[in-house]
Amino acid sequence: MDTNFRVTRRGFLAGLGLASATAAVGATSACADDSDPAPVPNTDSTGATPDATVAFDGPHQAGVATPLQRHNTTVAFTLRDGVDVAGIRRLLRIWTGDARRLTQGEPVLADLEPELASDPGRLTVTCGFGRGLFEKAGMTDKAPDWLAPLPEFTGDRLEARWGDRDLVLQICGEDRTTVSHALRVLVRGGADYARPSWSQTGFLDIPRGADGTPGTPRNLFGFKDGTVNPRSDVEFDDQVWIGEDAASHPSQTGGTCMVIRRIVFDMPLWESADRPTRETSMGRTIVEGNPLSGEKEHDEPDTSAVGVDGLPVIDRNAHIALAGVHDGDTRQRMLRRAYNYDLPVTPSSADALLDAEPVALSDTGLIFTCFQPDPRTSFIPVQRRLAAGDRLNEWITHVGSAVFLIPAGTAEGEYWGEALLG
């Protein structure tokens, strides 16, 4: 019995007759032995199993078009004093090599816990650069024009502790232990050059259809989150990846802009709202997730539909009425890749607990991450509308905001951003 425990989960699935499903993943999505991590949105019919390996090298970094994994830890770093472009290059060479190994189930050279790396469980590591990196590298000419703190929106209560930093690593995977291990390995590997400044950890539970198709996961308000997302290669090229036209420097091509917003949910207040209020505020039903103007989750919302009472079927200030494309400007589309968080509140002393009445049970919300070629034509105008009018604002508060350039993917042996910094 003992030796069986060393069989990987892939072996387990194969043993249960899922080998064909696993093989299908290899053929159609971003998996081992597929050097081109083709964009496979999480709502696509890939039949993806949770346990494939995701290819590291390719035209785009993994962890963006990769179908959603269950866990996400995103860590922002500050470069240490005195680290210049040569140091940045060394850091990125170390990190890229480590991430390339970890995601393929190979321990890094100095890994003291290789057992925690042997089964990557769809681990991806995605690296991003903040403006500070370009400044410290003396290369602001290569930074995208949009790479700067986002404007403050109405209602924002931003905390600097979740703000812009020099670098970011988004680590996603099916296994929480593997994600924790990868994070520690990467932090240790880069310790001479950068130190972690914040980390945000989230989770999702991905529903599966009868054919294994991943469905849209729910957030902690109970709504499906991420229904409207690009699916085809063409849509990804259009809505996610930086094309030649959007690049302010050619070396940005193939990358993407990552915006990460920390959004607190007021759960007690939400729990006092009835279902019609909730569905009206969202503009969608809770069970199916269809727009109130339609019947199925992926039906296009019809914001002009009017009910028998003469009122709009989708309230003008419903979340989806404001979050969608306005004025026919399709540049407002983007890839949403949000994760739930639900942290226990742990006051520093028992006295603090006894004083507080009622005790806050948890710190709950959403780590909203989106990807697009340029936030000035997508996230910013959309968020401006939402901040001004979204009915959901009664229950949500944005407390964190950061923006990063995710450089293009790597060829074998290349390091992240080599085209930009090399």
Place this chain on the structure above:
Amino acid sequence: MDTNFRVTRRGFLAGLGLASATAAVGATSACADDSDPAPVPNTDSTGATPDATVAFDGPHQAGVATPLQRHNTTVAFTLRDGVDVAGIRRLLRIWTGDARRLTQGEPVLADLEPELASDPGRLTVTCGFGRGLFEKAGMTDKAPDWLAPLPEFTGDRLEARWGDRDLVLQICGEDRTTVSHALRVLVRGGADYARPSWSQTGFLDIPRGADGTPGTPRNLFGFKDGTVNPRSDVEFDDQVWIGEDAASHPSQTGGTCMVIRRIVFDMPLWESADRPTRETSMGRTIVEGNPLSGEKEHDEPDTSAVGVDGLPVIDRNAHIALAGVHDGDTRQRMLRRAYNYDLPVTPSSADALLDAEPVALSDTGLIFTCFQPDPRTSFIPVQRRLAAGDRLNEWITHVGSAVFLIPAGTAEGEYWGEALLG
């Protein structure tokens, strides 16, 4: 495609040809339509899939002998001022009814997010009583003699914020979202009677053998954790459940004693230790988990074995040399059900972050939970030995300690502890 998303994960597994594996679970373990939640330890060959429903009613509460789920949130409660035995009974009636429904995939009567409850994902809810509950009920004669704060052990740095409370709910499941939802429903349902005082959230990744057999998960030191555990019904009766002989009142029979210790891991220091140091300190190999005196994980450690150098093969102060049965006193056995935790450290301001060097990346460790008939003959003598000599003490610190009586299981319609408090 849309309607497929409403198919449960069980449907998904069945669609992939796993129906027979799922059915096997129903026949052999604590699953739906099996009114007797037979003790099925997590190392048993049940072929359990992660998505079965765990029966609620039975001679023992679920969540103890239940094969490990991936997520665990354990919440301790303080009874509100003035809540007497009648109020306690009402609280337990509400909670038992809600837990019975939630674990079977039925929303509670006032659930506003039933979609988060529809697929329980092996959800279990286990309820425990602290001494405070018996005091406030005016029934200390029914409290076990051992139901009191554990003695402080050498090296303990206990914080009251993780200490003894009136009540506890251990909520375990495969899906983090479902666990979060169940927690909120239960807290809300009991809000008039009790308020949450602490919560501890942990995770595990359960390896599976080629035949689906669950293996022993690893903690964040990289070691398999929980190798030595009861497996058969006889062992559970002996090592876990309170028998008539161990009960100080007949109504305790069928229950168990839950000890929950919060143990901080010093990860940076651990990462500076080499593998021989680690394996010597544990007394087991890391890869396989075999005792240094044996070859397989489940081989009985031979603490008398001597190497060619004349030294003991298992160091006298290795963790397993002290954690096992001593002096032939088999009462020192217990069920270990530990979960990893890895919380981001989030200082209250950016300034605090910038001041701290190096920044603590995470608050990492183990939520060690064990079950036994009487801690005075099991956890306490074992922990006394470990506290005095365990080599692992260099890297671990106990900061939380609480003990609860888990009452026996319920018959249909009964509430938790009805035999004790009725």
